[in-house]
Amino acid sequence: MVGQFDSDRQFLERMEMGRQFQVNHHDRPANIAGGPGAFPSLAPGDIRRPTTKGAVYDRYECWAKFHAMKRELGWLLERTITVVGRGHRAVSNDCAALLDRVITDLEGLNRATEQDFLTIGGHLMGFVTGARQLSSDMAALEQIFGRQDGQASQVLSRVLERSQQMEARAETGDQALAGVCDSARHIGRTFRGFQDTVSVFRVLGSLTRIETARLGNAGEEFGNLAEEVTTLTKSIEASGQGILDASAALHQKLQSALTKVTGLRASELAELPTLVGEVETGLRSLEERHRQAIEVFLRQAAEYEKVSAAFEDLITAIQFHDITRQQVEHVVDTLRRLRTEFQGCRNRSENLDVRAVLALQSSQLSNAEQVFGASVGRIERDLDGIAGRVREMAETSKTLMGSSANEQDSFFLQMEGRFTAILKVVGSCATADVETQSVLGELEATVKGMRDSVAEIRQIEIRIRRMAINATIRAIQIGDAGSALNVVADVMQRLALDSGGITDAVAGDLDAISGAANRLSGDSGWTQSGEESETGSVLPEMRAALLELHSSSEASSSRLSQITATSARLSEEIRSVRANFSAATIFTETILGACSLIDGIGGQTKPVVRDTKVAAERHLEDFASHYTMQAERDVHQSLATGAAKNQAAPADAPAEVPFEEELGANVELF
Amino acid sequence: MVIPMFQWTQDYAVGVEEIDREHQGLFALAEGMHQAMLAGKGKETLKCLLADLLDYTDCHFCHEERLMKQIRYPDLQGHRQEHRDLRAKVQVMQDRLASGEITMTIEVVQFLVAWLKQHTTTSDRRIGGHLKAGEEVRGQK
Numbered sequence: 001m002v003g004q005f006d007s008d009r010q011f012l013e014r015m016e017m018g019r020q021f022q023v024n025h026h027d028r029p030a031n032i033a034g035g036p037g038a039f040p041s042l043a044p045g046d047i048r049r050p051t052t053k054g055a056v057y058d059r060y061e062c063w064a065k066f067h068a069m070k071r072e073l074g075w076l077l078e079r080t081i082t083v084v085g086r087g088h089r090a091v092s093n094d095c096a097a098l099l100d101r102v103i104t105d106l107e108g109l110n111r112a113t114e115q116d117f118l119t120i121g122g123h124l125m126g127f128v129t130g131a132r133q134l135s136s137d138m139a140a141l142e143q144i145f146g147r148q149d150g151q152a153s154q155v156l157s158r159v160l161e162r163s164q165q166m167e168a169r170a171e172t173g174d175q176a177l178a179g180v181c182d183s184a185r186h187i188g189r190t191f192r193g194f195q196d197t198v199s200v201f202r203v204l205g206s207l208t209r210i211e212t213a214r215l216g217n218a219g220e221e222f223g224n225l226a227e228e229v230t231t232l233t234k235s236i237e238a239s240g241q242g243i244l245d246a247s248a249a250l251h252q253k254l255q256s257a258l259t260k261v262t263g264l265r266a267s268e269l270a271e272l273p274t275l276v277g278e279v280e281t282g283l284r285s286l287e288e289r290h291r292q293a294i295e296v297f298l299r300q301a302a303e304y305e306k307v308s309a310a311f312e313d314l315i316t317a318i319q320f321h322d323i324t325r326q327q328v329e330h331v332v333d334t335l336r337r338l339r340t341e342f343q344g345c346r347n348r349s350e351n352l353d354v355r356a357v358l359a360l361q362s363s364q365l366s367n368a369e370q371v372f373g374a375s376v377g378r379i380e381r382d383l384d385g386i387a388g389r390v391r392e393m394a395e396t397s398k399t400l401m402g403s404s405a406n407e408q409d410s411f412f413l414q415m416e417g418r419f420t421a422i423l424k425v426v427g428s429c430a431t432a433d434v435e436t437q438s439v440l441g442e443l444e445a446t447v448k449g450m451r452d453s454v455a456e457i458r459q460i461e462i463r464i465r466r467m468a469i470n471a472t473i474r475a476i477q478i479g480d481a482g483s484a485l486n487v488v489a490d491v492m493q494r495l496a497l498d499s500g501g502i503t504d505a506v507a508g509d510l511d512a513i514s515g516a517a518n519r520l521s522g523d524s525g526w527t528q529s530g531e532e533s534e535t536g537s538v539l540p541e542m543r544a545a546l547l548e549l550h551s552s553s554e555a556s557s558s559r560l561s562q563i564t565a566t567s568a569r570l571s572e573e574i575r576s577v578r579a580n581f582s583a584a585t586i587f588t589e590t591i592l593g594a595c596s597l598i599d600g601i602g603g604q605t606k607p608v609v610r611d612t613k614v615a616a617e618r619h620l621e622d623f624a625s626h627y628t629m630q631a632e633r634d635v636h637q638s639l640a641t642g643a644a645k646n647q648a649a650p651a652d653a654p655a656e657v658p659f660e661e662e663l664g665a666n667v668e669l670f
Numbered sequence: 671m672v673i674p675m676f677q678w679t680q681d682y683a684v685g686v687e688e689i690d691r692e693h694q695g696l697f698a699l700a701e702g703m704h705q706a707m708l709a710g711k712g713k714e715t716l717k718c719l720l721a722d723l724l725d726y727t728d729c730h731f732c733h734e735e736r737l738m739k740q741i742r743y744p745d746l747q748g749h750r751q752e753h754r755d756l757r758a759k760v761q762v763m764q765d766r767l768a769s770g771e772i773t774m775t776i777e778v779v780q781f782l783v784a785w786l787k788q789h790t791t792t793s794d795r796r797i798g799g800h801l802k803a804g805e806e807v808r809g810q811k
Contacts, residue, residue: 410776416773416777417777420771420774546773547713547772550773550775551711554712554713555710558704
């Protein structure tokens with residue numbers, strides 16, 4: 001570019017053209033691509049303007065503006081350096097070496113800080129994803145808690161109610177079964193006495209046969225009597241034995257059922273209220289946790305808003321880094337050209353103040369350091385804030401989970417254990433109920449068989465009594481010879497009456513057993529009761545409700561585990577990134593060192609002579625009109641109005657980072 | 671995008687590629703269970719998880735034990751016992767499940783993850799350390 005201008009006048013005209021371009025561009029940005037021919041450094045076709053307005057269009061505008069101004073700045077720098085070179089032949093090669101060092105330091109600084117910011121930028125998406133995951137997990141957890149609100153206590157109330165019914169039923173069943181057992185035992189004892197009666201019948205049959213034989217022809221009519229007595233005796237014996245056997249079997253089964261029901265009452269059923277009580281306590285605790293959770297969610301929703309805002313701030317702060325990077329780059333460009341001039345020691349004009357140029361670069365760097373320091377401070381604060389908030393989320397979630405140091409004691413694990421225990425008791429009750437119903441079914445069949453046997457015995461008794469009456473009549477007709485048979489018939493009749501008494505007693509016992517069995521099967525139980533019997537069994541319904549409660553519990557547990565883990569991981573990652581974020585210290589040290597060197601070099605240069613001072617100031621102003629960023633213009637303005645760089649902001653006061661809208665014409669943003 | 675809860679990371683690396691790959695599979699099983707539990711469907715997945723766990727550990731433990739034999743790992747018996755203990759525990763869980771006890775998902779997943787983390791970062795890592803030490807010795811010779 002140098003050498004394109006034949007005179008300083010042409011150079012100044014070119015600078016003016018650039019300044020005008022900048023002004024026009026700011027006023028009417030759309031004009032930039034409207035006439036590339038009006039701006040010779042932009043070749044037609046270098047850029048292609050988007051057809052529609054929007055983000056791409058805006059970016060295009062920024063790009064075009066920046067590159068146009070960059071070219072302008074390049075010309076100006078080159079020209080300035082040429083002029084500087086003419087005016088300061090006396091600057092030594094030491095200055096060139098010092099400038100080399102500053103340039104190297106500043107370039108190294110930009111690379112190092114770029115790396116730091118790229119690291120943060122690289123993690124940023126992960127952090128945002130983590131924060132979004134937390135928000136979504138919390139919303140899901142709130143939904144779960146909302147769903148199970150009230151449902152859990154309703155289910156458990158039903159379980160408890162049923163357990164109390166079962167307890168009462170088991171108690172009455174226990175008594176009823178004990179009564180049935182007694183009746184069965186009584187039947188057994190009664191029929192063991194009946195065997196004596198049967199023996200006497202058998203003897204009477206023999207006696208009848210003997211007496212009939214002794215009477216000879218007179219006893220012909222008793223001939224069949226002996227046979228019938230023997231046959232009926234055998235029938236009575238068989239029926240009686242059947243009742244005896246059934247009674248023994250019944251007693252055994254009843255005893256078994258009784259033992260199970262008693263066992264159930266003594267163990268699991270007795271434990272059930274305690275278990276249900278524990279679950280109820282757990283659920284109350286869960287409700288309390290729910291209440292706390294809602295408070296936490298509200299708080300955390302606000303926190304999440306703050307986290308999101310902090311991420312936004314973080315992005316803005318990272319963008320500020322790009323401004324300072326460009327600011328440093330521009331200073332490096334200027335210094336590099338100055339250095340070339342120092343080395344070349346060519347004709348230098350006396351009308352540019354090298355000291356002022358260097359002071360300006362030093363001020364630019366100081367300003368960059370302040371902006372950078374403030375934005376880094378903001379990034380650090382934002383990172384600390386985000387890490388602190390997510391750490392708090394992790395702690396709160398841990399509290400909600402009731403996790404102790406040993407995770408095996410977690411609240412949800414305890415709840416799971418109780419659900420399992422309740423389901424086990426419910427299962428045992430169902431088994432016992434089925435078994436009792438089965439025993440009752442068998443009991444009914446047995447009692448029916450026994451009633452049939454009793455009815456048979458009664459029929460036999462009637463026949464024996466009828467035979468005995470007939471025998472008595474015949475014995476009286478025979479006279480004295482029949483007196484012995486008369487006695488036999490009389491005893492037979494009395495025995496039949498006694499047997500009738502026994503069968504009546506057995507029938508009474510059987511009635512008692514039937515009554516107890518009816519009461520047992522008629523009671524509302526676990527498997528069937530009143531209105532529920534129409535819609536299905538109560539137990540499966542309760543089991544399903546308990547399982548649903550457990551599913552809800554496992555979902556809550558997993559969600560909370562996830563929140564805890566995500567928060568802890570996010571917090572740890574942010575902490576780690578924050579710990580490795582050393583940009584501020586390096587930046588400050590390097591910039592202060594560079595400023596010191598630049599000021600030193602400036603001290604070695606000659607001040608401008610009075611005659612050329614006006615021209616030098618003019619050049620500086622022109623130079624300033626081609627900054628690409630507002631920050632650079634501000635620094636220049638500040639210097640021009642006499643504010644020293646150190647007076648711009650006290651060293652120990654935190655510099656305010658401008659808001660996003662203050663970025664102004666800083667076009668190369670992240 | 672859902673961030674996995676139980677994810678194998680370099681923190682669990684043993685240093686033996688095959689073993690690390692199989693550990694990743696075990697972590698994936700735990701993650702699958704966790705995802706099912708998040709949806710309240712843990713009980714439906716439990717049977718498959720325990721069966722897969724037994725199958726997977728059969729294969730994985732076999733590889734580990736073969737490697738330990740090859741490198742003459744001094745605590746082969748102790749390590750093998752840890753494998754047996756896990757299998758026994760999983761077997762007991764399967765039996766409980768078969769007997770109708772299905773409300774143990776939280777217990778299962780907590781146990782599995784705790785075991786995996788503990789086993790990979792201590793016992794299995796010692797195998798990797800022993801293997802590396804052996805390679806270094808051979809390299810020096």
